[in-house]
Amino acid sequence: MKKINLVIIFFTLLIVSSCKKLLDEKLVSSVNDEYLNSKAGFEDAVKATYSSLRNFYATERGMTLTVFGTDTYTRGSDGSWKFVNDYTSQLDARTGFVTEVWNEFYKAINTANSVVGRADKVAGFDPVLKDKRVAEARFLRAQYYFILVQMFGPVHLTLQENTAAISTASRAPLADVYKAIIADLEFAISKLEPDIKKTDYGRATKGAAEHLLARVYLTRASSSAKEANDYTQAARYAKNVINNYAFKLLPDYAKVFEQGSGEVNDEVIWAVQYTSDPLTNSTGNRAHLYFLMEYDVQPGMQRDVANGRPFKRFMPTSFTLGLWNRSNDSRYDKNFKSVFYCNKPGTYTINGRSVTLASGDTAIWLPGVELAASVIAAKNYQVITPSKYTPKLYPSLTKFLDPLRPDRTTEAGSRDFLAYRLAETYLIAAEASMYAGNLVDAVSFVNKVRRRAAYPGKELLMEITPADLNIDFILDERDRELLGEQLRWFDLTRTGKLIERVKKYNPEAAPNIKDFHALRPIPQSQIDLTTGGATAFPQNTGY
């Protein structure tokens, strides 16, 4: 009895003495807020600010909001987001992609704000490097605000980190948003390094910041927040990028999009990073999925890695397909796939007769022009001429293809997404110079791009004169050069041409598009959750 009592007393004491620890909470497998004030944490917060780029660039989300619903692309046969192309009433404040971009970018902005705000708290950091990191964060913050302001108009503007629950929000005047963006980029230009480094490739550089600032001025110049010398400023920064750095146009347009080491080339100013390591690739570059026709069910064909996985989201408009002078301009052929070679040998009925295809034989040809029926009938393969284009069968854009994926099902591609490249800088410089009244400069910038695009020996034929130059020509040229590169919706809204060109060139969207569609709807959740609702955070008109 005594012994037992002793044992009980012992255990009771043991337990009581260990109780204090029991209720103490200690984070082990994750880190808390304090971490961001450390050197490693600060670096990690900068890295985290970059990660939101992947939410927009080379995703179906970002592409749906910028590629179709324009003059260049209309909807293919598949996908849940056709209403974004069609501008039906389904495109409303609950549209998931719109909400997702909004949510992710504001998280990114808060992360950038915490980098900017905490920089002084981090001890033992080389001040030059610290400034550089803050400049990176401010570059990214400008990038995020710039996309938001183009999509939504006046948006909420916060430049300080929030550490408390805030349920108020408001729509800052457009001018304030642009001012903040410009201030960030000016800071970035003053602190960032001019050279792209092979290590840490993909971080913001001075050249990238100047390119973006040129784009920002060009965009503000046609907005209600415009200021007198916006076009001059845009031209100035674009010219800085052209003249003050080692960037060069590659001689061959097709080489710009060569996967692998070719992606890192002299023309690339800044690229959103993806990698072949799934651990750090997250959902990957998915741009390869959306522009391809349904080749994989055609006679002699099956899906393979090289030809890609056809999601059939975006179909080029006939306007787009007619943009190039194909005898001089190499970019039609370099952008679109015209031949599919058999990868599923067998005997098929083609052109009304039985044809045996061996591996490597031509299985499908898209000549890009109409051919006489007799010519087609003579071929031992399928011929798809423009009159036979359907939302399932159309010329496939090749610049995003990703044959280095591990298998044909993998969606997460490893290519970098070339967000800023020198050819665009030339076209920004051209547009800005034109509006600033300097047509000679403008023409020379356009010609620089066009000469590169020419077939060998056709360079002179590609050149234009000041008489040819106007905003429609520049928009067409941007389409020819930058097709599919997530710029089009912004180009059209910037130039005020969205409604006009969509009505003219996009038959599915034409009947529905209205003036108000030049802005996207503010997400309903933002309005619902803001104290004061729609009064405090009004919806864009029309939605």
Next chain:
Amino acid sequence: MSLQKICFAILLLFIFNVSWGQRNISGKITDPEGLPVNGATINLKGTKSFTATDVQGMFSITIPANTSNVLVLSYVGYENKEIDIKNGTVFNIQLKEVEVVLKDVVVVGYGTQRKSQLTGAISSISAKEISELPISSTQEALQGRVAGIDVINSSNKPGSEPSVTIRGRRSFNAGNDPLYVVDGIPLGGGIGDINPQDIQSIEVLKDASATAIYGSRGANGVIIVTTKRGKNGKTLISYDAYVGVSRSLGRIDVMNGSQFAEFKRESRRTTGNYPDIATEDADKKLFEAVELESIKLGRTTDYQALLLRNSIQQSHQIGILGGTEKTQFAISANVFNEKGIVYNQGFTRYTLRLNLDHHINEFIKMGSSILIANSIRKGQNFNPISGALQENPLGIPYNNNGSLIFLPTSDGLRTNPLAEIVPGANVDEARRIRVFTSLYTEVKIAKGLTYRLNFGPDFTNERYGQFTGSQTNARRGGNPTARTQNFSNFNYTWENILNYKNVFRQIHSFDITALHSIQSNQDEYYDARVNSVPAEPQSFYNIGAATIVDGVGSNLTEWGLQSFMGRINYGLKEKYLLTLTGRLDGSSRLAVGNKYSFFPSIALGWNISSENFMSSVAFVDKLKLRVSYGNTGNQAIRPYQTLGSLSRTTYAFGTSGAFGYRPNEIPNPNLKWEKSGTANIGLDFTLFSNRIYGSFELYRTNTKDLLLSRQLPITGGFASITENIGATRNRGLELNVSTVNIRNKDFKWTTDFNVFANKEEIVELYNGKSDDVGNAWFIGKPLTVYYDYEKIGIWQTSDKDLAATFFQKPGEIRVKDQNGDGKITSTDRIILGSDVPDWSGGITNRFEYKGFDLNVFIYARIGAMIRSRFHDNNNLLFGRYNNLNINYWTPNNPTNDFPRPNQNQEFPIYGSTLSYFDGSFVKVRNISLGYNFTTAIAEKMKMKSLRVYMNVQQPFIFATYRSKYKGIDPEGNRELNGDTPATSLFTFGVNAKF
């Protein structure tokens, strides 16, 4: 057996030699199973002469001359028995269990109490009721049996567990699951590993007086499970088994081949790509060869049918119970297996239980409950049915040579659903091992004073493995992927309990309990996902061989609780009862300074029937009024929320990875306990000589300082924060009535009936009394509602112009413009309904005729709305995938039911409005017919008793969802997905005792 008979015969011989006058009566008292009853009292009627049986059930009593000739035998839980002792001196008596009040002793938190002394709202379920149902989980035993408890079967996949809420939901974030206490140990993990056949009783503690003793986690009610323990006496061996066949209660009605063909044509007509009247030419352009052939032959492939099978469900249990005066034991072994009606799904559970009690001496008793459970669950994330519902019925699954066609049509997304169930193509297996133990030592320190030490270590380890082969819909010819996950949990509870019980001057009775308790929990998790497994037969067993690592992860979560508790039960003349409880609880999850909170409760009971003035009311046997009020708490938020965490991000610079961290949760250093105050009034009654008995309860629970994840506008950088704001209220009534309708020698008919209604509402949110539309939380409404547009029909051709003002066309879903502003905007959404039922109830009728017994159990749940996701997910009307077989709009069929198919629309505008239904149902949950062989026959087969039975589970469901809208079973948690259909189970079973 026969030895007893001989003894009896010998004893009879003595009877005639006994002379009148003072004499000695002796005998043995046994229970219905023939086991000796220890401690039964024997009273010579009308005298103060008492004795009690010993461990062998033996007694002897001296009867003075010329006194009574009647002995009264009594024992808790058994009917009193009077025996005439005029003739004879030795009596062997078998007691009958009390049938009226199921048990007189009720398990309460940290102890037991006589039912008459109870002040809290507690319902019990006995082993008998549990054994009536061939069930696989403990929760199922509760459905429809106890008022105040809502049990919902959320999935029909084998091995899934129903969800349980007691008296409504009160919390948004801190959980609404009740606390399970098994053999005295509060569970950290789930109850799914407990084998229901091991259960002796389940007690459901509902009001604050009953649950305050578990203050920290009592807010959602407490379910106390007590497993069977050994008794001293002869060893009893039992074998209980059933085998049954289950089949699906129906299939989802999708289009057949010709319906699909016409549907596809219509989807093209909508866009002007198909002529009004079908032509062969137009068909040739629209359909591919195999489709044309099927149309011509009138051929349909019913993929759904090919994926379903009849399932076998079986359970076998061997139990050994027994013991000596010093040591008692209960051992059981069980195997449960459900094959599953969908291929690749299934559930097997093996359990082994060992319960031991040992008296070291007259002061010290020790014991243990040990459960070892091993279960294998297959296919918890495997669902081939949704693919089958979408599959083009015009395609064919097999080549002429019998091999599977991987792509039955040219549609690259729609691979053959039958490829999913090719052995090895999809492996999805959770293997779980649990060792749950409860050890105790009880010391009698002084008269009435005992000390008890409880220690309950609980280990769980679960390995989840998943393999997806190349020829599956997920991979579509890509490289195989594999995943393994490992979850391990260690939880222990340590409790010191002091109890003092005494009665002073036969007037004041005290039962005082003091407790110190700690509980500590540790969860670890590992995960690895790979791509390109080199050889498919490796499955997920060699992920190191794969060339690509898609992801790896691990995690540690710890929490702890410490509590001090005191309870006083006071009874005055057993008439007036008082219970005071106070508990101080500390939780690691809450903020420093707010970790501890005190939870008091008070309860009063009044045994009205013991009052003198009631003696004249003849029809009332027992009547008791109970009133209680108390506080309980809830803290079951995710740990670490007071600290604020960062989330990890991924990026890369060139080829080098760049993991980052960014703010994710706003730290809230003020988090404190969520508190519920519950008032309860209860009335227990027994009327008309135990023919009618039951209880009635009225309650109200106010919960405040809700641990609420408040969503924020993202412009502040954060999506949400957990705060203590807002309030909810639950009000309800419960009625349990049992009646003995007919009772005579051969025939007995009894009825158990219960009904329960609860009104759940949000009282306050962060902005005070204003709604949170973003979360669909509305003041005065239940915690979850369906908030959407209201479908009022289909736009008709005649309304073309009006439709155009809404950017819509005839044939599209028309929703109500609630505010009449001529636009459909988000402000036109309304509360369509809630998944909370108006009321639910169960009724069980039991009939006994000679050896036969028949049970019919009906369960109803009325007034809830349900969202049936397959009614919108399989109603895309896209003309690409197969569709529910519905009455869709065409220019010639101006229905208001469903919109027009459209090949250019992946899903219809406002398609979600097609998915809301009245979820009311009445189910015949169970019918069982049993036969108890007579003792004579059983003995011939060397058995003590033998019962055989047949049982049909869920043979009928009555619901408009089923009869009118082609659904299968409206029972579910908020959203029905239609992946594994509900089943009906027919079993044959046997209960044998040796």
